[in-house]
Amino acid sequence: xxxxxxxxxxxxxxxxLCKHYPIRKGLFSRISGxxxxxxxxSFTINEGETLGLVGESGCGKSTVGxxxxxxxxxxxxxxxxxxxxxxxxxxxxxxPYRQQIQAVFQDPYSSLNPRMRSADIVSEPLRNFENLSxxxxxxxxxxxxxxxxxxxxxxxxxxxxxxxGQRQRLGIARALSVKPKLIMLDEPVSALDVSVQxxxxxxxxxxxREFQVSYLFVAHDLAVxxxxxxxxxxxxLGRIVELAPTxxxxxxxxxxxxxxxxxxxxxxxxxxxxxxxxxxxxVPSPINRPTGCHFHxxxxxxxxxxxxxxxxxxxxxPGHSVACHFKLNK
Amino acid sequence: MGSYFSxxxxxSFASVRIPALYQRYPFAVLxxxxxxxxxxxxxxxxxxxxxDPQAVTPLNRLKQxxxxxxxxxxxxxxxxxxxxMYGARVSLIVGISVxxxxxxxxxxxxxxxxxxxxxxxxxxxxxxxxMSIPSILLAIALMALTKASIENVIIAITLAEIPRVVRxxxxxxxxxxxxxxxxxxTASGTPLLKTLIRHILPNTMAPLxxxxxxxxxxxxxxxxxxxxxGAGTPPNIPSWGNIMAESRSLFQIAGYLILFPSIFLSxxxxxxxxxxxxxxxxxxxxxxxxx
Amino acid sequence: xxxxxxxxxxxxxxxxxxxxxxxxRDGVVRSVDGMSFSVxxGETLAIVGESGCGKSVTSxxxxxxxxxxxxxxISGSIKFHGKDLLHLSDDExxxxxxxxxxxxxxxxxxxxxxVLTVGQQIGEVLELHRGCSRGQARHRALEMLKLxxxxxxxxxxxxxxxxxxxGMRQRIMIAMALACDxxxxxxxxxxxxxxxxxxxxxxxxxxxxxDRTRAAIILITHDLGVVAEMAQRVVxxxxxxxxxxxxxxxxxxxxxxxxxLGLLNSMPRLDDDSQxxxxxIPGMVPSLRTEIIxxxxxxxxxxxxxxxxxxxxxxxxxxxHHWVACWHPNEITTISTAR
Numbered sequence: 001x002x003x004x005x006x007x008x009x010x011x012x013x014x015x016x017l018c019k020h021y022p023i024r025k026g027l028f029s030r031i032s033g034x035x036x037x038x039x040x041x042s043f044t045i046n047e048g049e050t051l052g053l054v055g056e057s058g059c060g061k062s063t064v065g066x067x068x069x070x071x072x073x074x075x076x077x078x079x080x081x082x083x084x085x086x087x088x089x090x091x092x093x094x095x096p097y098r099q100q101i102q103a104v105f106q107d108p109y110s111s112l113n114p115r116m117r118s119a120d121i122v123s124e125p126l127r128n129f130e131n132l133s134x135x136x137x138x139x140x141x142x143x144x145x146x147x148x149x150x151x152x153x154x155x156x157x158x159x160x161x162x163x164x165g166q167r168q169r170l171g172i173a174r175a176l177s178v179k180p181k182l183i184m185l186d187e188p189v190s191a192l193d194v195s196v197q198x199x200x201x202x203x204x205x206x207x208x209r210e211f212q213v214s215y216l217f218v219a220h221d222l223a224v225x226x227x228x229x230x231x232x233x234x235x236x237l238g239r240i241v242e243l244a245p246t247x248x249x250x251x252x253x254x255x256x257x258x259x260x261x262x263x264x265x266x267x268x269x270x271x272x273x274x275x276x277x278x279x280x281x282x283v284p285s286p287i288n289r290p291t292g293c294h295f296h297x298x299x300x301x302x303x304x305x306x307x308x309x310x311x312x313x314x315x316x317x318p319g320h321s322v323a324c325h326f327k328l329n330k
Numbered sequence: 331m332g333s334y335f336s337x338x339x340x341x342s343f344a345s346v347r348i349p350a351l352y353q354r355y356p357f358a359v360l361x362x363x364x365x366x367x368x369x370x371x372x373x374x375x376x377x378x379x380x381x382d383p384q385a386v387t388p389l390n391r392l393k394q395x396x397x398x399x400x401x402x403x404x405x406x407x408x409x410x411x412x413x414x415m416y417g418a419r420v421s422l423i424v425g426i427s428v429x430x431x432x433x434x435x436x437x438x439x440x441x442x443x444x445x446x447x448x449x450x451x452x453x454x455x456x457x458x459x460x461m462s463i464p465s466i467l468l469a470i471a472l473m474a475l476t477k478a479s480i481e482n483v484i485i486a487i488t489l490a491e492i493p494r495v496v497r498x499x500x501x502x503x504x505x506x507x508x509x510x511x512x513x514x515x516t517a518s519g520t521p522l523l524k525t526l527i528r529h530i531l532p533n534t535m536a537p538l539x540x541x542x543x544x545x546x547x548x549x550x551x552x553x554x555x556x557x558x559x560g561a562g563t564p565p566n567i568p569s570w571g572n573i574m575a576e577s578r579s580l581f582q583i584a585g586y587l588i589l590f591p592s593i594f595l596s597x598x599x600x601x602x603x604x605x606x607x608x609x610x611x612x613x614x615x616x617x618x619x620x621x
Numbered sequence: 622x623x624x625x626x627x628x629x630x631x632x633x634x635x636x637x638x639x640x641x642x643x644x645x646r647d648g649v650v651r652s653v654d655g656m657s658f659s660v661x662x663g664e665t666l667a668i669v670g671e672s673g674c675g676k677s678v679t680s681x682x683x684x685x686x687x688x689x690x691x692x693x694x695i696s697g698s699i700k701f702h703g704k705d706l707l708h709l710s711d712d713e714x715x716x717x718x719x720x721x722x723x724x725x726x727x728x729x730x731x732x733x734x735x736v737l738t739v740g741q742q743i744g745e746v747l748e749l750h751r752g753c754s755r756g757q758a759r760h761r762a763l764e765m766l767k768l769x770x771x772x773x774x775x776x777x778x779x780x781x782x783x784x785x786x787x788g789m790r791q792r793i794m795i796a797m798a799l800a801c802d803x804x805x806x807x808x809x810x811x812x813x814x815x816x817x818x819x820x821x822x823x824x825x826x827x828x829x830x831x832d833r834t835r836a837a838i839i840l841i842t843h844d845l846g847v848v849a850e851m852a853q854r855v856v857x858x859x860x861x862x863x864x865x866x867x868x869x870x871x872x873x874x875x876x877x878x879x880x881x882l883g884l885l886n887s888m889p890r891l892d893d894d895s896q897x898x899x900x901x902i903p904g905m906v907p908s909l910r911t912e913i914i915x916x917x918x919x920x921x922x923x924x925x926x927x928x929x930x931x932x933x934x935x936x937x938x939x940x941x942h943h944w945v946a947c948w949h950p951n952e953i954t955t956i957s958t959a960r
């Protein structure tokens with residue numbers, strides 16, 4: 001089990017979370033198999049910290065993010081928010097919790113209703129949870145706009161009148177409006193240009209310091225995740241293969257996949273030398289997964305045992321867990 | 331600045347916007363004007379140099395178009411011009427009512443079926459059943475069950491047009507449901523009903539409006555067909571279809587009896603269609619994606 | 622990084638003052654507004670910039686693939702072995718595309734024909750340009766599949782694009798592009814749509830093939846990491862213009878243009894453990910619809926002076942094959958990451 005090295009309070013605890021999509025084929029829609037999008041994920045998030053969730057396409061990280069928010073119903077497992085189980089709540093029972101758990105989505109172009117004015121978009125959570133007068137509402141929205149670096153005189157504009165970076169700020173303002181304790185960010189900067197990314201990343205960091213809000217930062221860009229996260233979880237085919245504090249993970253990766261992933265990221269320095277591990281093959285499909293350790297088909301260190309026995313996530317040093325039979329850097 | 335409702339304000343608005351619109355969508359603007367002209371005719375028929383359309387004057391039977399009788403007279407001596415002018419009322423009332431009713435009812439059904447899976451299967455099979463019958467035949471069959479009146483004509487055509495609207499709305503709802511901003515609304519704590527009204531509904535308006543114009547055109551033709559075969563508007567009320575129906579057998583000696591109502595019907599339907607095309611292009615969501 | 626002596630080879634492509642404009646309903650978009658660069662035999666030139674800077678339009682202009690309304694190559698010359706491509710007829714240009722100069726695109730799924738097998742698509746290039754028969758083309762296509770490391774090529778050759786993964790489709794594109802042994806390969810964001818581990822495979826493949834085929838590569842990308850791994854020379858573009866050009870080592874060690882410096886400082890990096898706050902470049906990329914007076918980067922530049930608002934900077938040679946278009950190029954010699 002993963003132990004908590006931070007002394008601060010645990011906000012979110014996820015135990016053995018699974019999401020299996022049934023595949024229906026045939027005349028009578030028989031279930032012919034499952035897409036194992038998320039297959040047994042466990043982690044915790046504490047107050048004021050950022051947990052980065054990385055992996056390549058198809059690893060299930062987006063699904064994990066959405067399932068935590070109950071935008072997708074989990075198939076199995078527990079989601080515990082500040083001591084209460086929320087995984088089995090109905091849509092209307094879940095509503096009150098949404099004030100505390102908010103989200104920022106990936107696509108700044110489609111996560112804002114194109115027919116609503118930006119002030120209305122940002123204030124939607126506010127209107128759902130707080131009973132404010134018109135004047136109070138306007139005050140709050142003005143303050144939010146200023147806080148995220150937007151000019152309040154643009155409050156009546158429509159989304160298409162903003163740039164990508166500004167729209168993402170609108171999304172952040174919307175999430176912040178009800179002062180949540182946790183914000184799930186699903187690839188929040190992937191669709192932005194490099195020079196705008198830095199603006200949004202800095203903003204997110206500032207907001208975390210100021211409001212003590214936690215982030216679940218789902219992304220595929222390792223450099224961004226390294227910069228903003230306190231702890232990082234690496235996912236492969238629906239499972240967490242390594243979970244560690246950021247510095248530790250990037251300095252001493254213990255899972256072969258993490259090692260390969262880190263060596264694959266191009267570094268903007270022509271003289272940078274490192275061990276080049278180029279993985280062969282493609283990412284297997286989440287329907288027909290390899291037996292045993294899912295990674296064994298591409299792992300440079302795979303042994304017989306890996307084909308048969310699934311490795312469990314085990315702690316090797318406090319706060320650092322790996323799911324591998326032959327952990328590197330032991 | 332003048333008040334919002336002052337004539338000067340509207341005139342300056344119109345004199346700039348309309349020519350600009352005309353530049354972009356010439357046919358649609360033309361169509362809109364023609365439609366407005368027809369509505370004007372329908373409203374002010376009594377004042378357009380007409381006589382009583384039902385006035386039977388056997389002395390003036392089957393007179394060719396002349397200075398006295400602009401469109402000639404029919405077999406009962408009734409002034410065709412007056413009948414055509416009053417006939418506009420029926421066509422427009424039927425067209426617009428059917429468009430409105432079928433759109434509203436279809437919208438309601440489509441919204442529900444798009445959201446509630448359980449009802450979806452049942453309702454769509456019913457709609458499929460209705461759509462498998464050609465709408466004219468369906469309308470005829472429904473009219474056969476009741477007496478001839480404009481209300482019944484409207485109901486019959488509406489019922490025939492509802493399934494297509496339901497289909498359109500349902501597919502829109504299914505697509506819109508998956509939009510990230512709908513998901514974001516849920517994440518913001520918006521309850522289901524509010525999500526429907528605030529996020530889904532406004533985005534169905536544009537395609538629905540376009541569809542409504544096409545239904546209007548289609549309904550006008552359907553009414554003409556029904557009247558033509560005697561299953562539509564009661565014969566005493568002049569409608570463009572009726573006028574043509576009564577003069578069917580006289581076609582060879584008094585072709586003008588068919589010519590004038592059919593010209594009016596064709597132009598109106600064409601105008602509405604062009605208007606619909608223009609709306610479709612103008613309301614293209616591409617515009618909202620422009621950065 | 623190849624140990625090519627990049628300044629000795631023969632110049633194969635010379636682009637001079639290229640201007641490509643798009644005439645849209647909302648105004649004239651000046652996508653490329655005076656681009657000049659040259660490519661030598663066997664070298665890898667990277668054109669780097671953010672979205673909208675005109676790098677893709679530049680590459681499409683070279684192959685004259687710009688949709689002609691609304692786009693138009695207004696002026697400039699593109700000399701391939703001395704012959705100006707802009708003066709060739711359509712037929713002559715068609716002979717060049719795919720044969721002497723070929724291109725690979727960002728989205729392999731939409732760039733491959735979904736109803737033809739991969740073997741047919743590679744074969745098509747050969748049949749058109751080399752006059753191969755169906756059988757010869759298939760044989761050579763098989764060779765190409767092996768060259769790009771497709772596993773089980775004999776069965777894959779009859780697969781349709783949708784049956785292959787993203788990485789494999791990109792390899793097919795590379796195979797198609799290299800089938801006729803081109804002199805120049807233009808790669809437009811070849812790995813942007815791919816996962817990181819697949820990207821590493823593809824970049825590796827391009828490096829292997831580059832050493833083997835001696836083709837010159839024009840690599841279009843927004844990723845400075847890819848530039849560092851692949852390029853020998855770099856051109857930095859901003860708002861349709863070239864703002865800096867240098868050898869790759871020189872660019873990263875001595876970035877002279879404030880934009881280049883800003884880009885490097887604003888990127889989070891794997892090799893940086895300092896956790897320092899990222900340096901932002903304030904503001905946004907300017908709209909290309911309005912004519913830009915003076916330096917395009919001036920509104921966002923901390924070194925901007927009055928001159929920058931009125932005079933468009935010209936390219937200056939700083940020495941060591943390093944050019945920069947700036948009135949106040951950066952004097953600091955290292956960028957702000959701890960090593």
